[in-house]
Ligand SMILES: Nc1ncnc2c1ncn2[C@@H]1O[C@H](COP(=O)(O)OP(=O)(O)O)[C@@H](O)[C@H]1O
């Protein structure tokens with residue numbers, strides 16, 4: 432058996448469609464996960480101990496169980512409790528909720544990183560809570576939350592491969608199907624590895640650019 | 654003849670953290686235009702009292718009036734304190750500017766950004782107008798040419814002057830200072846005290862927690878000595894610093910005579 436990556440690449444349009452689904456679910460899922468995580472962290476920050484304790488439960492459960500188990504429960508178990516979703520919405524929802532648990536922790540650390548006096552200063556000047564969060568807390572914590580956020584986005588990208596198991600027509604499902612049609616399993620895996628790696632590198636680069644932007648006031652020091 | 658409403662009235666204020674009462678039944682009137690200094694040993698409750706006046710802490714009992722208006726809680730005849738609406742509290746607090754020991758500038762904004770932020774965000778002024786007003790305040794504290802520097806690029810003294818400009822931007826009637834020079838190297842305290850002297854000369858009502866006894870004696874018009882959560886003396890400096898002094902005050906001042914307060918020796 433000879434190794435011929437050409438038989439995979441010949442199916443370019445199909446691969447691109449799979450890649451498109453992967454990128455779409457990844458970007459939308461990461462965005463939703465970060466937004467939901469931020470809401471949870473904000474509620475825990477401003478809410479009392481009761482809200483904090485209640486919100487800690489789902490966060491701990493989601494962080495304490497495998498993503499694969501979560502999407503199987505959602506996709507195959509959901510119908511038993513009246514939640515029947517197509518593969519793509521199920522995958523997007525699963526990824527967002529899973530990621531939100533981690534982003535909640537990232538933003539929690541972000542809130543803790545801002546000295547209380549910076550909030551008191553805003554308070555004395557008449558900033559509302561919302562204004563303080565948007566104008567002071569978020570930009571100030573940006574530098575702290577950015578590296579783990581990019582890291583999490585990369586983890587979420589790789590987790591999207593598992594969505595092939597609930598038949599989301601993303602890249603892994605697509606390329607593996609081509610591989611089995613063409614009797615070229617190994618080639619399909621190599622192609623997958625290369626494309627995921629390229630996406631990860633791209634995300635990492637964008638993250639570093641964002642970090643440089645948010646650290647301009649620290650760089651200005653030198 | 655009715656006396657004018659004091660800028661600040663503290664009436665029977667007590668404050669506890671958990672089970673520990675750190676302010677005991679404090680009453681104090683600060684008339685408009687006074688420079689009222691809070692002095693006393695570390696841990697005596699100076700910051701706590703100032704923070705209650707800024708409504709950064711809530712009193713446990715008693716009340717505080719700013720320009721005659723109750724702060725934080727509306728008064729009811731039954732003696733029960735009802736919390737004010739956020740809008741009411743914000744309106745009363747708008748009379749007050751606060752300066753912290755640790756400056757508390759926002760590191761992601763330039764000096765101009767720090768000073769103009771409240772004008773843009775809270776007052777909703779157009780950017781150009783907000784920045785023009787902020788620039789005027791920075792000029793006043795002598796930092797116009799540092800407007801585009803980030804806090805990390807400024808000395809401690811410059812940062813504290815930016816913080817004063819930030820508090821002045823909303824044109825408060827009252828300025829509160831919590832040990833504004835304590836975090837500074839000795840050679841940088843002068844520039845901050847100079848700005849504060851200018852403010853005092855303009856007639857700003859000021860409440861200053863300070864260990865700068867020299868400043869208190871020369872600029873202060875009302876000296877308040879706190880000890881273990883009690884207001885032991887309050888009066889004009891000539892009276893409070895006049896010899897013979899009560900023992901607690903004498904003991905306290907002894908530790909400061911060699912720190913620029915030799916005029917009192
Ligand atoms: N947030 C707080 N929680 C508990 N105790 C506090 C808090 N803030 C101040 N205290 C206590 O209250 C007392 C007065 O503190 P403070 O007002 O900071 O004194 P000062 O400013 O005169 O040094 C101290 O015993 C201090 O430990």
Ligand SMILES: [Mg+2]
Pocket residue numbers: 699700701832
């Ligand atoms: Mg103090």
